[in-house]
Amino acid sequence: MAVLAPAPGLRKTDARRAHYTEDQVSLPRMLLRMAAGLVVLVVFLLPYAIMFFGSVKTKAQIRSVDPTYFPTEWHWENYVTMWSTPETPLVQNLISTIVISVFATLLVLAVALPAAYYTARFRFPGRMVFLFLVIVTQMLQPAVLTSGLFRQFLALDLIDTWAAMILVNAAFNLSFAVWIMHSFFAGIPKEVDEAAQIDGASRLTVLFRISLPLVWPGIVTAIVFTFVACWNEFAASLVILSTAGNQPLAVALTKFVGQYETSWHYVFGVSIVAIIPVVVLFMLIEKRLVGGLTTGSVK
Amino acid sequence: MRAEPVGAEAGTRPLRPAARPRSRGREFLQALPWIGPALALIVGVVFFPAGVMFYNSTRDISASGVDRGSAGLSNFAEVFAFPYFWPILGRTIVWVVVVVVVTVVLSLALAQLLDKAFPGRRIVRLAVIVPWASSVVMTTMVVYYGLEPYFGIINTFLVDLGLIQDPEGYGWTRNAGTAFAWSIAVAIFVSLPFTSYTILAGLATVPSEVLEAAKMDGAGPVRTYFGVVLPQLRAAIAVAVLINIINVFNSLPILRVMTGSIPGYDADTVMTMIFKYIQNQHRLDVASALSVVAFVIVILIVAAYLRVVKPMREV
Numbered sequence: 001m002a003v004l005a006p007a008p009g010l011r012k013t014d015a016r017r018a019h020y021t022e023d024q025v026s027l028p029r030m031l032l033r034m035a036a037g038l039v040v041l042v043v044f045l046l047p048y049a050i051m052f053f054g055s056v057k058t059k060a061q062i063r064s065v066d067p068t069y070f071p072t073e074w075h076w077e078n079y080v081t082m083w084s085t086p087e088t089p090l091v092q093n094l095i096s097t098i099v100i101s102v103f104a105t106l107l108v109l110a111v112a113l114p115a116a117y118y119t120a121r122f123r124f125p126g127r128m129v130f131l132f133l134v135i136v137t138q139m140l141q142p143a144v145l146t147s148g149l150f151r152q153f154l155a156l157d158l159i160d161t162w163a164a165m166i167l168v169n170a171a172f173n174l175s176f177a178v179w180i181m182h183s184f185f186a187g188i189p190k191e192v193d194e195a196a197q198i199d200g201a202s203r204l205t206v207l208f209r210i211s212l213p214l215v216w217p218g219i220v221t222a223i224v225f226t227f228v229a230c231w232n233e234f235a236a237s238l239v240i241l242s243t244a245g246n247q248p249l250a251v252a253l254t255k256f257v258g259q260y261e262t263s264w265h266y267v268f269g270v271s272i273v274a275i276i277p278v279v280v281l282f283m284l285i286e287k288r289l290v291g292g293l294t295t296g297s298v299k
Numbered sequence: 300m301r302a303e304p305v306g307a308e309a310g311t312r313p314l315r316p317a318a319r320p321r322s323r324g325r326e327f328l329q330a331l332p333w334i335g336p337a338l339a340l341i342v343g344v345v346f347f348p349a350g351v352m353f354y355n356s357t358r359d360i361s362a363s364g365v366d367r368g369s370a371g372l373s374n375f376a377e378v379f380a381f382p383y384f385w386p387i388l389g390r391t392i393v394w395v396v397v398v399v400v401v402t403v404v405l406s407l408a409l410a411q412l413l414d415k416a417f418p419g420r421r422i423v424r425l426a427v428i429v430p431w432a433s434s435v436v437m438t439t440m441v442v443y444y445g446l447e448p449y450f451g452i453i454n455t456f457l458v459d460l461g462l463i464q465d466p467e468g469y470g471w472t473r474n475a476g477t478a479f480a481w482s483i484a485v486a487i488f489v490s491l492p493f494t495s496y497t498i499l500a501g502l503a504t505v506p507s508e509v510l511e512a513a514k515m516d517g518a519g520p521v522r523t524y525f526g527v528v529l530p531q532l533r534a535a536i537a538v539a540v541l542i543n544i545i546n547v548f549n550s551l552p553i554l555r556v557m558t559g560s561i562p563g564y565d566a567d568t569v570m571t572m573i574f575k576y577i578q579n580q581h582r583l584d585v586a587s588a589l590s591v592v593a594f595v596i597v598i599l600i601v602a603a604y605l606r607v608v609k610p611m612r613e614v
Contacts, residue, residue, distance in 0.1 A: 144590060
């Protein structure tokens, strides 16, 4: 495998491993594993269970000095009323989160796909330099560059705009997308491309008609990972987006902390709405999550 | 070098017969439409702002953003002269080391479990992903709420367990020390998924023949793990450690939520201090200077990463 170990490798070893363990594990040991698995399950879901139960309590219940672990009554209407809470314009925050994430993801795809294809297929002067820059970018995060980003977007008159955060999110998530798609392109036998080119297909036709369908899992992984990262971005948005309505949910929700009487039930309702879609997306690419982050060094 | 195709089997057979030798410049120009947009984005939004940041660290910038000329190295002098700077740096090291070490140790155990076959393993694996996909701000906020005096649910649980006598609690989120300790716990929690999955990928590469051989030689599970499995995980652990160091060092949201409302600088790291300079004090010049210090630390870690792991090796 050229760079990464994508899904097929993992799946194969899973089968091997299941076979390896199945025929020699005693029942008590299996029960022990299940018990340990249950503990892990509970620990990892606990904060989100607290969030969910809190989101259907009333403000009085969630701020009661004698709190109950589970809601005594279920106030589903919180999921409607929370959008008009006075702390921050949550509807605009949700729109802002969606717009920034969607456009940043599209931008990443538009610039990363050709780069991944070309660097996986052809050697050219500057190729190593380019890939090196991509790796270095992966190690940098907006937080450490925020003061520079702030000044630059101020000078460009892009401060406090969605465009600025679309650019920031796209730039800092580019490397994962390039790497994961690069590895998928590199995994296609070059004979497939050659055959098509001999048949007279242009480079673009080869890319769109032949290669793309084969690397589709890599593209989906890149899209999902980028989208989720943009969805949760915090540090740069905190400084670059100053108008309440422009801010994404992650930034807007922090305004609730330290208030005299925080509406925790609303915070949790919004959190649940914000978390469920991206968790589902992440689960779709579970098998391929590691590949693009570790750039093949885990072999 | 000609524009040669790069195949999966590392073959470098030219795509077309070498009938038309081309210049390097022309080959680069041919590649430019494909890599140019990505290059522009990286240079324009990562490297250029880094340059702006370095430049600003030597300027005198007013609170309203006016550049009042060169400041030499006085911004750096101010960063280092700040009485809380060295405690903050020390706390940053504690923050990174404790979070990364505990995360890796727990992840080794967790990956071991997730690697074994048992009914329901798929569900458990998916549950482990949840904190990875979720917004760190939101995960931290639920913990912050849970620790609130009287009504916080974690605090209540500790009272019900008898660990705390007074429902007023310890003021977990009111004191710098306890708020910082809980932040470490949250940071470990949100770092576990990535780390476990990386180690899990490493475990999948341990050849089963090696495990069989160890078993044949009469090695027990403990000896097999420490003697055979762990050495094979070296690369996976190296990657997980370095990426975690970068992530934890750069982490802002956890401390921002947990300790942000505590006055003073007793729970700050370099990263939260940078944002205090930017947002609370409007000192973009000093913030840039401290960012440069942080940037140099990150670059040193990246250099170590490239040296140890050599990710370019097989490109």
